[in-house]
Amino acid sequence: MNTESIDFQSFLDWDNSPFILFNEQSKILYLNNSAELLFGYVSKKELYDLALAYAPPSFGHKTTTLSLNYDSFTFYAITVGYENEEQISIRFYNAPRARSITPMKKDKLVNTDINLLLEANIALFKTKNTNTLQLLTDQDLPSFKLDQNGFSKLLRKTLDAFRSSDSIRITLKLLVGEHVIISGKKKAIVQLTIEANGRYNNTDDEIKLLAEQCYTTFLLKENTIKLEIPLIQ
């Protein structure tokens, strides 16, 4: 089959797996959309060094299984390849993300200003703790549909994991350029990040369960909890 006249670039552009092509001086020659998002969380140098470290001993392509984690991106393998001295490519394989299979109960969802729930939960947190909190929020976030009681429980548990932490920073924002598909429709994502110098993880299972009930994706790390909430209107 002659494929020389076919332009493959758009297929690569829209591939969900990040793909980057570097030159020999670590300059980026090409990157697809997914790699562009990845660069929001990791430096160019780090990825170039990674490509060099896992490059095949001579011209060709080599796939290595490994576990990589950059913020909410998790990969289980990479393929590094080069066919000349000037260009080297790296492709990342997305690890499957846990997704709730619970069907959405729309009757529980009520149009809500998420900032209200967050502030009320901060007030609750302050009745029990004296830690200082730094809140960075987008007051212009539109109201969207939430299970108010369920989501409040999730917020309480999440904040509670930071009850003894110092320098707690809470960020609430709309994730630009990322979407989640719910019932076949593209929904924007609101991201709530809480980070501190450390946190309790003994209630992580409860947080997971509550997040799943609220159709919220979670990322539980040593010092950080991230909740990605679908903006359903």
Next chain:
Amino acid sequence: MEQFFTTSEQIQNIIKGFNLTKTLFVSSIIIGKPNIGKKSLARYLFPEAPLVSGKNQEEVERLLQEVDELIITDFEKLSNQESLDLDNKRIIATANYIGNQQTIDNLFAFIYTLPSLKERPEDTKYLRDIFIREAKATLMITDNELSTKDIPVDLSDNSKTLKRTIYTHLIKHSMTRKDIQEAIYSYILDHLNGNNEYKEHLTLYEKPLIEAGLKKYGSQLQLSQVLGINRNTLRKKIHEHRID
């Protein structure tokens, strides 16, 4: 309209939390010792909401079907907590204690703990002044000379004992000679029976007389002169009534 006074930062944060979620359908619970203002706080924040006690389980179940805003007091008294559905309603519950932590955790989005009066000296002072004004009005005490600064502050059962001490103190200190005679009359009428009752009831008069006298005059010698009785007689009576 119900008023709620507090200088406690903790309670101000509770009020802030409630005010923020006033229009939302979330369930909240206020937990704290008896008689510290949980119900008053709920009433102050939600003056229009129907109120039901957890002692009346059937009524709670009925109202949960009918209304979407409800105050449930004495929540710890409900025996069917696990089976309640509080989602998509505005529920404000109050409880003296948490029965099952897991159940409360599952049912309520906001779990507030109200500090007791011992932890709120400023609030106690304010409440005490209110109770004194109220007690004076109720007992129709117009005597402005009557000192209230000696009223002890008893917080053993929070506002209940705080209030009760004020009333009993004011009654005791505003009694006239006639009131006292009438009180003794009623007491004796209820208790008089037996064969040594003269001596038995003399205590009612003699014990407070000697105790007050000793406090006022300090020495037995001086008191015997004031009372006009023999020093030995006084000593004998002190011993008889076991006065220290």
